Amino acid sequence: MARRVATTNLQEGVAVAAAPPTPTAAARARWRPYLLVAPSIVLTIWVLYPFAQSVWYSLHHYVLSQPWSRPFVGLRNYQKIFTDPDFLHTVAVTLEYTLLAVAIELLLGMLLAFLLNRDSLLTKILRPLLILPLMVAPAIGSLIWKLETNPQFGFVNFFMSFIGQRYFPWGSSPRTALLTVVLVDVWIFTPFIALLLLAGLRSLPQQPFEAARLDGAGAWFTFRTLTLPMLMPYILIAVMFRILDSLQQFDIIYAMTQGGPGDTLMTFQLRAYLEAFTFLRLSESAALILVLWVITYAISYVMVRYWNRARAHLRGA
Amino acid sequence: MRKWLAHLVLIAIYLFFLLPLYWVVAMSFMTNQQILTYPPQFAFSPTLANYKALVLGQLGGGVGTLQVDYLHNFVNSLIVSCGAVGLSLVAGIPAAYALARFRFRGADNWAFTLLSFRFAPALLILIPLLQIYQSVGLYNTYWGLILAYQLITLPFIVWIVRGYFEDVSPELEFAARLDGYGWWRSFWHVSLPLVKPGVAAAALLAFIYAWNNFIFALVLGSSDVQPVTVATLSFMTASGIQYGVIAAALVISVVPILLLAVYAQRFLVRGLSMGAIKG
Numbered sequence: 001m002a003r004r005v006a007t008t009n010l011q012e013g014v015a016v017a018a019a020p021p022t023p024t025a026a027a028r029a030r031w032r033p034y035l036l037v038a039p040s041i042v043l044t045i046w047v048l049y050p051f052a053q054s055v056w057y058s059l060h061h062y063v064l065s066q067p068w069s070r071p072f073v074g075l076r077n078y079q080k081i082f083t084d085p086d087f088l089h090t091v092a093v094t095l096e097y098t099l100l101a102v103a104i105e106l107l108l109g110m111l112l113a114f115l116l117n118r119d120s121l122l123t124k125i126l127r128p129l130l131i132l133p134l135m136v137a138p139a140i141g142s143l144i145w146k147l148e149t150n151p152q153f154g155f156v157n158f159f160m161s162f163i164g165q166r167y168f169p170w171g172s173s174p175r176t177a178l179l180t181v182v183l184v185d186v187w188i189f190t191p192f193i194a195l196l197l198l199a200g201l202r203s204l205p206q207q208p209f210e211a212a213r214l215d216g217a218g219a220w221f222t223f224r225t226l227t228l229p230m231l232m233p234y235i236l237i238a239v240m241f242r243i244l245d246s247l248q249q250f251d252i253i254y255a256m257t258q259g260g261p262g263d264t265l266m267t268f269q270l271r272a273y274l275e276a277f278t279f280l281r282l283s284e285s286a287a288l289i290l291v292l293w294v295i296t297y298a299i300s301y302v303m304v305r306y307w308n309r310a311r312a313h314l315r316g317a
Numbered sequence: 318m319r320k321w322l323a324h325l326v327l328i329a330i331y332l333f334f335l336l337p338l339y340w341v342v343a344m345s346f347m348t349n350q351q352i353l354t355y356p357p358q359f360a361f362s363p364t365l366a367n368y369k370a371l372v373l374g375q376l377g378g379g380v381g382t383l384q385v386d387y388l389h390n391f392v393n394s395l396i397v398s399c400g401a402v403g404l405s406l407v408a409g410i411p412a413a414y415a416l417a418r419f420r421f422r423g424a425d426n427w428a429f430t431l432l433s434f435r436f437a438p439a440l441l442i443l444i445p446l447l448q449i450y451q452s453v454g455l456y457n458t459y460w461g462l463i464l465a466y467q468l469i470t471l472p473f474i475v476w477i478v479r480g481y482f483e484d485v486s487p488e489l490e491f492a493a494r495l496d497g498y499g500w501w502r503s504f505w506h507v508s509l510p511l512v513k514p515g516v517a518a519a520a521l522l523a524f525i526y527a528w529n530n531f532i533f534a535l536v537l538g539s540s541d542v543q544p545v546t547v548a549t550l551s552f553m554t555a556s557g558i559q560y561g562v563i564a565a566a567l568v569i570s571v572v573p574i575l576l577l578a579v580y581a582q583r584f585l586v587r588g589l590s591m592g593a594i595k596g
Contacts, residue, residue, distance in 0.1 A: 137529030
């Protein structure tokens, strides 16, 4: 039962009244936060075991079809990753994919955000529709594009014929496969960046821009010295999200070509999947994934540190 | 920028984003013959044959009929996504409250750990988990997937709802305590109703990510529990040239999410950035 306290200071009175009045209530209050988070911990703590197993696999020579020989090999699998040309190719493809996709998404997304920031009948209709490609499952998006770039009847090919590329090979040629999957990625995820940047633009204070306009500042100058710096937190968060996702991209590529043609599109996770499920080389697969994990963990750590500051700033702004 | 130019560019960009969606829907109402005509006809008379085939589970082909159970996959998606989100709500809302209200040891670490699941490569856990599942009998079961999906849905619930709890003034709860409510009752009757929009947003987003997931179901499940994402890929390969039906399957797999998204527009920006950015 709470005690009513007569006091002129509302905060004090409230705090006193809310304080647990008995020792057992106080103990319950002390444990409460831990009890509240306990279910969420229970539901996820089990990942430690598979994680440890992955680490264990990566330090041994573990082939599923050779249960008789599982020696400890230390860091040899990791060494292989940094020296074997196949694995180096994996790194290259992953980086190419990430750089290409994120760069295009950022530029296109920024353009969209600025265009949609003006209020007009057109933008009012278009803004709610922006989210639609983003809601499509990446694997499904890939299949949709696969269907629509069919060399026989694909309507995308119809548009391509206007620039003389009626029979553009899309996913079936090593030269164009990367562009194809990047295209799907751009199609799905540009709205993500556009929406975040649009939210950012709409939250910017108006006074600096009005002052700049009064002082006769040009559009480019305003953009460079005002808009861009103020938008930077949003840009960085959006870009880091996309980088993290692109480094581990699996669905889009798997649905389109399963990593092919050949090994043209073998990014980290695809390669790890191949190693594990086709060659049954769980050790190489685990080593690959752990390297990827370390990279993404580092990036996400930096991002969260940055975003905690951004959250506090946005909250106070 | 000149207004008409801006409008032109905007429309051109939107055509890129929306035409593919429009076209899958259109194809799903076309017969194979109509689809195969090139140049593509933008005006055509629609047919429901493809959807009928999927619902009835029979694909007519040149070489006889193929039995398909695509609706079963749709139900699988429903079961797994709803189950995963439901479980995450039960575990995640209290956790979100605790992280918002209390300063306790390990709070920030736990919050970051949950978040790191969102950004970690799935195969890191999935490959060993597959072996574990096979030995304990969770492979190819709904509960197996629902449990694994917690890694996807729980972070959303905790991070987004936490943001909403942080926005609720603690004085409202204190006032309830002042009126004699115990902790649980003040949580249930005061705090929780105030974050209902946040819970709805989080649940929606978690549902979308659960529904759209591919790799978890690919690794940890087989034909019994395959959701539409994985099923559509094998369906596409198996159906060969039944393009109309394939298009219909693709539409069925995305329509629920598209409808939900249009309905929940407002919450999505905040949710997508995991609370980093208020929409």
